[in-house]
Amino acid sequence: MNTLLTIETRNAVLLKMGVLLEKERETIININKEDLEAYKGDDISMYDRLKVDDSKVDEMIKSVTHLASQDDPVGVERFAFKHDNGMQVYNKTASFGTVLIIYESRPDVTVEAAGIAFKSGNKILLKGGKESLRSNLKIVELWHEALKANGASTHWVEYLQFNREETQAFLENPTQKVDLMVPRGGERLIAFVKKHANCPVIISGRGNNFVYVHPKADLDIAMDVIINGKTAKISACNAVDKVLIDENLPEKEAFMKRLISKLKAFDVEILGDEKTAKYDEISQFESDDIWYEEFLDYKIVIGEIAGVEDTIAMINKYSGGHSASIITTDEAVAKTFMENVDTAAVYHNVSTRFTDGSQLGLGGELAISTDKLHQRGPIGLQHLVTNKWYVHGNGQIR
Template sequence: MNTILSIEKRNNVLLTMARLLEENRAEIININKQDLENYKGDDISMFDRLKVNDTKVDEMITAATHLASQDDPIGVERFSFKHDNGMQVYNKTASFGTVLIIYESRPDVTVEATGIAFKSGNKILLKGGKESISSNLKIIELWHKALQQNNASTDWIEYLQFNRIETQVFLEKPTQKVDLIVPRGGERLIAFVKEHATCPVIISGRGNNFVYVHKDADTDVALDIIINGKSKISACNAVDKVLIDENLPNRIDFVNQLMSKLKVLNIEVLKAKNFSSDEIWYEEFLDYKILIGKTASNKDAIAKINKYSGGHSSAVITKNDEVAKVFMESVDTAAVYHNASTRFTDGGQLGLGGELAISTDKLHQRGPIGLQHLVTNKWYVHGNGQIRS
């Protein structure tokens, strides 16, 4: 295991990376155009995530700069105890060691997730998808320059140019120690990693997020939140399902308004009554689709969400605070919203400055995994010859 770089050096690498991203902005965007032109798939969400423009580069720079401004997540005291025998006991945060990030399509992950893992004192192994290879290799080149300009080894950040078979072999019999794996991508990628990995995996699972419009909802608020929930169809925090309380006053008018707004955005509206199977309720669309159904009560909405959602995000639209309280405490998703959009389930939006992934697991961290979450812990015990009797 590498000796962890000082916090000053880690921060300087991040600030150097931010500067290099700005200096190489045009080249990054031009190289990304090659990846876009070479992409032959028909997955519109993957194509959307693949794209790097000025806004994306701005976000990369902001992520690196913000990470450099945050406190060191390593060595934070979580617990202390003075033993009767005089030993002083501490529990402190510690790095994992080596983190493998496997991801599809998104070159920005090569900056943001790498930055979080690096600032957390870890060696980073990156396995990106073939669709973004040119963009990723350019960004890795900049990471290595940032490390070299700060007299740090390029071994801290390594890109694995593996095909699927080579990746499977590495997962099953890694040629170097791997302490944690974070897959970021679709359900097939996650299932592949879970099947073959021999070390802990943080699951960033499917979205399939729900909005429940309660009978006491402000329908203007509901319209805005649902429409905003489809503003980026490739995002894991996008809305796929809308449940409308059958007791909502003017429910038919509300549904017609909603359908009109969705039609303008070219979003296909699926009606629950048209499907004999319930498989559609489990599906994460990542597409210009939304499913609308009705429900009898808050209790029924909670039960439906807990059965079908991906455990990511859910929202209730209501003016009744007690209904919202019951909903938020009972729905089993990583993030729950009252009168706000699920699109806020994002490390930057929730005050973390960025995220490694959004975990739908309950261990060891749920929801956006920020800098302060990508740590394990270690016990430090100081004595002067104590033995246990």
């Protein structure tokens, strides 16, 4: 049982972590270079997520200092009721207990996700990928230093240095109580955790996000949203993979040629259906199964669609349930799209790249959930809690 640390102690640990990250900035970056040099894979998005530079360290520091400034998410009253018999009933938020985060490649998760879990009163078990082991161990060392500096046990942040077989054994039969598991990574990792876990799992699912260009679209906005969504950060789960162009779009050919030219300037491979493959530089895809794929690469599919109803059906069938955007000046059409598209975040004339805890006002996220229980989309500090009933009386019996 983890005795809840006071909010003052939790905040002090987070602020100390910010100081230590600044102090050890060069050491972290140099250790990360060893991880980068040892990485022999050819996955460019994995390499991108693995890299720690000055701006990444800045983000880590900003994350923990911002967390320290936020209200305590534990013990917040959600409901109160005075029973006829005089009992006073309250429902309040409570920490989960122990949260296991399994992730690939991203040393910043060792700071941000651990910080969110810790601030919300949870013990954190971290299981990072072997490709980022050196970076992760250094960051955990700083967590332990921050905890000890504030008289708190280092058991609050623990790193599990397991291989795949040891991880599977731990998931199936944990050597300590685990209350919640959060896998962050590719579909294989998520499927592996879901298959073997023996406690609730928050699925931080795939992206495969869509943009729909409606006939009443502002074409400059459409261009900016598509290019930003596809090229700003290909390793992000909020990147764009699919574009649906309404067949009744005015100036469709001119827009398509301009879009193709801009995408090609970023070396994006463009695939299309029968109608869009007539354009130079677009290759027709072989199977409709490609609509299900998340690329995490400089690759995009552009297709034509008959209207908003067909678009909604298409997105609901193929997307990862993450993010979708409509580009239109028609408010009523936007409302229909946003109410009926079944994704965690829906956008009107905005890039899908904003599906991110810090961008949506949460100050960071543990993960971005594509499940519907218990929280959808970015899981922030205030979502990493469960709840508990507090009932006060003076001898009432039923």
